[in-house]
Amino acid sequence: MAILTFSERVYDVVRRIPCGSVMTYAQVARLAGAPGAARAVGNALNKNPELVAMPCHRVVRSQGQVGGYVHGTADKIRLLTAEGITINHDRIDLSVYLYEPAL
DNA sequence: GCTCTGACGATTT
DNA sequence: GAAATCGCCAGAG
Numbered sequence: 001m002a003i004l005t006f007s008e009r010v011y012d013v014v015r016r017i018p019c020g021s022v023m024t025y026a027q028v029a030r031l032a033g034a035p036g037a038a039r040a041v042g043n044a045l046n047k048n049p050e051l052v053a054m055p056c057h058r059v060v061r062s063q064g065q066v067g068g069y070v071h072g073t074a075d076k077i078r079l080l081t082a083e084g085i086t087i088n089h090d091r092i093d094l095s096v097y098l099y100e101p102a103l
Numbered sequence: 104g105c106t107c108t109g110a111c112g113a114t115t116t
Numbered sequence: 117g118a119a120a121t122c123g124c125c126a127g128a129g
Contacts, residue, residue: 006126025111029125038111040126046110047127061111068110076110 006034007044014045017058020084021099022092024062031101042068058083058099064092 004012009032017023025038034040045056051070057079061067066087069076077087085097 029111034125036112036123037125039109039124040111042110043108043125043127044110056110059110062113066110070110073110 006032006037006040007047009033010041010044011048011050011054014054014056014059016101017055017099019055020097022058022060022080022085022094022097023099024094025059025067026062028059038062046070060092060094064094066090066092 010028013028013031014023025041026036029035029037029041032041041059045054045059046068048054048056057069057076059067066073066076066080073090077090080092081087085092
């Protein structure tokens with residue numbers, strides 16, 4: 001087993017997010033093994049070397065705000081909407097689209 | 104090994 | 117509800 005770094009684990013978690021659902025940075029950090037490292041998650045995604053294989057647009061903030069994106073928030077919202085996610089005033093209804101993996 | 108940065112979180116004003 | 121502040125952690129210089 002190779003020693004995966006925090007970033008590698010983040011990539012693995014984000015890659016599991018199903019289409020039509022979203023996850024928060026805090027939750028991704030938690031699954032990555034570093035609860036509270038939401039900033040580190042955003043940092044990893046920002047430099048992500050596998051952007052094409054990473055649905056990072058499905059990762060949003062804790063309060064439902066889309067957060068940031070390499071192409072810009074507007075494009076991120078457009079991608080989410082294209083997956084069937086409804087966004088109200090730049091906000092996502094986490095009560096409906098938040099993906100909760102089996103514990 | 105130290106310092107700065109950053110697509111964040113939660114609390115307070 | 118929005119803005120400001122502090123705290124959090126990992127990566128890069």
